Amino acid sequence: MKEQFSRYKRKFLIAAILKSAAIAVAFGLLAVGGTLLALKLTEVELNALYYAAIGAGGAVAVFVAAFFVLKPSDKEIAKALDERYSLNEKTQTALEFEGKSGAIIEMQRENAGVTLGSLNVREGRTFGSVVSKIWVYILICVLGAALLFTALFVPARKSVSAADEADRAYSLSEYERIAVEELIYNVSSSHLEETAKGEAVESLQNMYQALQNAEKTGQMWTAVYTGIDEVALIVNGLNSYRDISVSLGKATLSRLVIAVRQGAVAYREQGTYLNYDDVESYYNGGLGNVTTVVNAQTGRMRSTLSEESEFGDKLTTLATNLMAAVVDCEQYDGDGLYTAFRTLATEIAAVRDAYSVKGNISEAQSELDVIFDELCNAVSDSIFMQGYNLAVSMHVEVKLRKTFGLPDAEFPPNDGFTDGYEGGSTSGDPGDPDSGDGEDHRGGYGDGELEFGGDDMIFDPATGEYVKYGDLIAEYYRLMQEYLESADLTPEQKATVQNYFGILLSGSKTEE
Amino acid sequence: MKKFKKSKNIEQPEEVTALEPEVQEETQAGETVEVAGEGEPAEETKVSEDVAISPEEPAEKVEEEIPVAEETRSKINAFSESIEKAKNELSKDIVGMGDIIDNVLCAIIAGGNVLLEGVPGVGKTRLVRSLGRTLKLPFSRIQFTPDLMPSDVTGTNIIEQDEKGKMSMVFQRGPIFANLVLADEINRATPKTQSAMLEVMQEHKVTVAKTTYQLEEPFFVLATENPIEQDGTYPLPEAQIDRFMFKLLVNFPSPEEIADIVNMTQITMSETAEAVLDGAAILEMRELAKGVPVIDGVLRFAVNLVSNTHPELEKTSETAKKYIKAGASPRAAQALITCAKVRALMHGNYNVSYDDIKALAYPVLRHRIKLNYSAISDKLSIDDVIKQLINETK
Numbered sequence: 001m002k003e004q005f006s007r008y009k010r011k012f013l014i015a016a017i018l019k020s021a022a023i024a025v026a027f028g029l030l031a032v033g034g035t036l037l038a039l040k041l042t043e044v045e046l047n048a049l050y051y052a053a054i055g056a057g058g059a060v061a062v063f064v065a066a067f068f069v070l071k072p073s074d075k076e077i078a079k080a081l082d083e084r085y086s087l088n089e090k091t092q093t094a095l096e097f098e099g100k101s102g103a104i105i106e107m108q109r110e111n112a113g114v115t116l117g118s119l120n121v122r123e124g125r126t127f128g129s130v131v132s133k134i135w136v137y138i139l140i141c142v143l144g145a146a147l148l149f150t151a152l153f154v155p156a157r158k159s160v161s162a163a164d165e166a167d168r169a170y171s172l173s174e175y176e177r178i179a180v181e182e183l184i185y186n187v188s189s190s191h192l193e194e195t196a197k198g199e200a201v202e203s204l205q206n207m208y209q210a211l212q213n214a215e216k217t218g219q220m221w222t223a224v225y226t227g228i229d230e231v232a233l234i235v236n237g238l239n240s241y242r243d244i245s246v247s248l249g250k251a252t253l254s255r256l257v258i259a260v261r262q263g264a265v266a267y268r269e270q271g272t273y274l275n276y277d278d279v280e281s282y283y284n285g286g287l288g289n290v291t292t293v294v295n296a297q298t299g300r301m302r303s304t305l306s307e308e309s310e311f312g313d314k315l316t317t318l319a320t321n322l323m324a325a326v327v328d329c330e331q332y333d334g335d336g337l338y339t340a341f342r343t344l345a346t347e348i349a350a351v352r353d354a355y356s357v358k359g360n361i362s363e364a365q366s367e368l369d370v371i372f373d374e375l376c377n378a379v380s381d382s383i384f385m386q387g388y389n390l391a392v393s394m395h396v397e398v399k400l401r402k403t404f405g406l407p408d409a410e411f412p413p414n415d416g417f418t419d420g421y422e423g424g425s426t427s428g429d430p431g432d433p434d435s436g437d438g439e440d441h442r443g444g445y446g447d448g449e450l451e452f453g454g455d456d457m458i459f460d461p462a463t464g465e466y467v468k469y470g471d472l473i474a475e476y477y478r479l480m481q482e483y484l485e486s487a488d489l490t491p492e493q494k495a496t497v498q499n500y501f502g503i504l505l506s507g508s509k510t511e512e
Numbered sequence: 513m514k515k516f517k518k519s520k521n522i523e524q525p526e527e528v529t530a531l532e533p534e535v536q537e538e539t540q541a542g543e544t545v546e547v548a549g550e551g552e553p554a555e556e557t558k559v560s561e562d563v564a565i566s567p568e569e570p571a572e573k574v575e576e577e578i579p580v581a582e583e584t585r586s587k588i589n590a591f592s593e594s595i596e597k598a599k600n601e602l603s604k605d606i607v608g609m610g611d612i613i614d615n616v617l618c619a620i621i622a623g624g625n626v627l628l629e630g631v632p633g634v635g636k637t638r639l640v641r642s643l644g645r646t647l648k649l650p651f652s653r654i655q656f657t658p659d660l661m662p663s664d665v666t667g668t669n670i671i672e673q674d675e676k677g678k679m680s681m682v683f684q685r686g687p688i689f690a691n692l693v694l695a696d697e698i699n700r701a702t703p704k705t706q707s708a709m710l711e712v713m714q715e716h717k718v719t720v721a722k723t724t725y726q727l728e729e730p731f732f733v734l735a736t737e738n739p740i741e742q743d744g745t746y747p748l749p750e751a752q753i754d755r756f757m758f759k760l761l762v763n764f765p766s767p768e769e770i771a772d773i774v775n776m777t778q779i780t781m782s783e784t785a786e787a788v789l790d791g792a793a794i795l796e797m798r799e800l801a802k803g804v805p806v807i808d809g810v811l812r813f814a815v816n817l818v819s820n821t822h823p824e825l826e827k828t829s830e831t832a833k834k835y836i837k838a839g840a841s842p843r844a845a846q847a848l849i850t851c852a853k854v855r856a857l858m859h860g861n862y863n864v865s866y867d868d869i870k871a872l873a874y875p876v877l878r879h880r881i882k883l884n885y886s887a888i889s890d891k892l893s894i895d896d897v898i899k900q901l902i903n904e905t906k
Contacts, residue, residue, distance in 0.1 A: 079809075088865035089807055096807045103584035104803040108862030 029144030166218030624757025
């Protein structure tokens with residue numbers, strides 16, 4: 001019985017080994033294939049030896065584990081034999097009563113041995129019954145191999161660098177074509193100065209041509225950015241407010257600097273300028289906003305001349321500064337904005353001269369009223385158009401960026417001014433910037449020297465009016481607190497923001 | 513000349529009642545034994561030449577001494593041959609009923625009692641009578657009727673006067689004192705009379721007037737009951753039913769079998785089976801069967817099968833929960849294993865298998881399980897339920 005049973009036991013062990021090997025091979029293939037696929041998708045590359053180690057190591061470990069699980073015990077083998085060959089539990093009985101004595105037990109054992117011995121283990125069917133369902137394990141191996149082959153042929157994912165992106169094939173799409181043609185049409189029908197308009201349209205057409213010929217993404221970028229830059233350059237060539245405001249700043253005419261710069265960018269309150277309708281809306285909206293902004297500054301400038309004390313000296317200083325500014329930007333002779341300030345300088349000088357002779361301050365004040373009214377209108381007229389030019393340029397840039405998927409436009413910090421009047425300071429009233437006292441009253445970001453009290457007036461772009469700094473900063477502080485409650489910031493970041501606004505708020509207290 | 517008091521409704525036409533071991537009176541073949549009825553003159557009963565009465569002496573003597581190892585093998589071979597011979601002899605008197613005969617022989621060898629159920633005229637009594645001839649065992653028949661008294665079964669003390677005129681109390685053995693007892697229509701007797709059978713069937717002894725009389729082994733009770741005679745019958749108490757190892761259903765024969773029966777009985781109505789086994793051989797077979805090994809799995813299967821008949825248990829079968837009112841007793845498990853060992857040897861196997869348990873589940877559990885109304889409403893028979901239990905048991 002032992003001998004016959006041992007023969008079958010060997011068969012079962014071989015089957016267990018084969019099954020374990022199949023599972024191990026399948027696991028190895030799956031491990032290698034899965035690892036390869038995962039690493040390809042995460043752009044990690046490994047030496048082939050690592051894959052071999054993963055596959056072999058995993059297969060060995062799984063083989064050992066599987067063999068321990070699949071290896072049948074003697075009892076299981078006996079049961080399998082009895083069930084397979086309908087032996088009526090002969091084998092199990094012989095095994096369970098092995099070593100026990102008894103006449104019938106011994107006869108039973110002998111009979112079981114004879115019965116087992118009579119079975120032909122060399123028959124395929126017999127062996128096949130022992131190694132049953134091997135096809136399942138073969139199938140698992142095939143699946144593992146399939147995954148591996150799939151992983152081998154899947155291309156690795158790569159992060160697209162700018163250089164790679166630029167090298168990507170490109171062709172002008174129908175959508176882009178229509179957008180560019182529409183843009184060219186809008187610019188050509190805009191209210192830009194004719195010469196500049198022609199140049200802008202020509203630049204855009206050149207850009208369009210370049211886009212049609214572009215075969216790579218990099219060529220597209222070049223064409224679009226060139227178009228944007230050329231239009232901006234053309235518009236900057238049209239506008240004089242930048243240089244004139246710098247000249248005014250040199251002459252410490254802060255109010256006029258603010259008036260010019262804020263007036264020029266007043267168009268930004270109109271919309272996003274993705275659609276040309278925003279440009280036309282600004283143009284058709286009239287001077288309203290611009291006049292408000294300019295008048296706010298010229299009015300304050302005017303008010304500094306309302307007091308009788310040192311009236312003459314103030315006039316003299318103002319006239320001198322104005323003349324210096326005019327001389328500094330005389331290259332813009334003929335420009336409306338330049339003309340407005342040159343007229344102002346001349347008229348202020350005339351008032352000064354008349355006052356010095358007559359000493360009639362009331363008459364001088366009356367004349368000053370007229371002069372400043374005219375100044376406001378002249379500056380507003382000129383600045384309005386210059387703002388319109390900027391709006392057209394902004395529209396071109398925003399439209400092209402959106403159409404061709406370029407990053408959104410960002411206004412340069414402080415509008416690119418670095419003269420201390422960056423962006424047209426809204427940090428508050430610098431006291432009396434046009435007092436002519438020789439002090440530098442320039443405000444602006446990062447100044448650090450000036451402090452603004454709670455009652456100091458500053459320009460609120462939301463309303464277009466001057467409000468008390470204390471009220472405005474308090475409102476800003478309140479809004480900041482509300483935002484921080486739901487903001488996705490770390491506690492440290494929130495503390496920094498709160499500290500910053502706290503300093504501003506504490507600095508808004510009115511000096512006594 | 514011995515006198516035996518004959519009880520009413522007890523036939524002892526040609527058989528001889530068993531004698532107690534201390535009353536070892538050999539009755540030689542051809543000697544006449546009187547069987548006295550109640551208030552009636554003794555009737556002469558001729559002892560069959562084929563039925564030698566000598567309880568302590570085997571009918572056939574073993575002439576050779578055989579070595580132990582070979583002895584067992586030869587005993588097992590003889591076992592199988594004897595069973596085949598018995599079946600062949602029985603087939604001379606019984607048409608069909610192959611499974612019934614197998615199971616009856618199995619129960620007898622295992623030492624159990626058998627309850628035969630069938631409609632009248634299917635051969636229940638004939639089977640038992642023929643079996644008595646085949647097994648060379650003293651056979652008695654008790655016809656149970658409603659007026660049968662316990663003493664009619666077990667015997668009673670009577671006053672006897674000897675030749676000298678001296679009066680003494682003598683115990684008159686009842687027909688139960690045989691090796692093979694046919695209790696015909698057992699469910700017609702009163703519960704009181706039925707209870708008299710309890711001690712006999714279980715312990716193989718009789719207690720009358722504080723005196724216990726041991727019955728000779730092997731002792732079997734083969735009882736019959738008629739299912740259609742519901743009037744005037746008394747259902748067997750569960751305690752007594754549980755003492756039957758098997759309950760066998762004797763089905764109505766097929767037309768072909770009826771034709772064979774008619775042809776056979778046209779020749780003679782008497783049983784013609786010849787003796788091939790005796791009590792000693794049966795006892796020997798019983799001892800032999802005890803040595804048949806049973807693996808733990810088969811044993812647990814039998815135990816689980818019996819446990820699964822109990823709906824009140826926490827881990828039981830769904831069938832029991834749904835269809836069974838009361839389950840089988842542990843005797844069922846004992847009967848399964850004991851009979852499975854015998855069955856294995858009868859089929860030439862040296863070990864008990866699951867098939868043996870499954871085959872014996874029906875006769876062992878049939879009378880030990882009570883079905884509930886759900887089974888009745890679903891028109892399930894007890895065998896249907898047992899089949900489901902077998903399928904659910906692992």
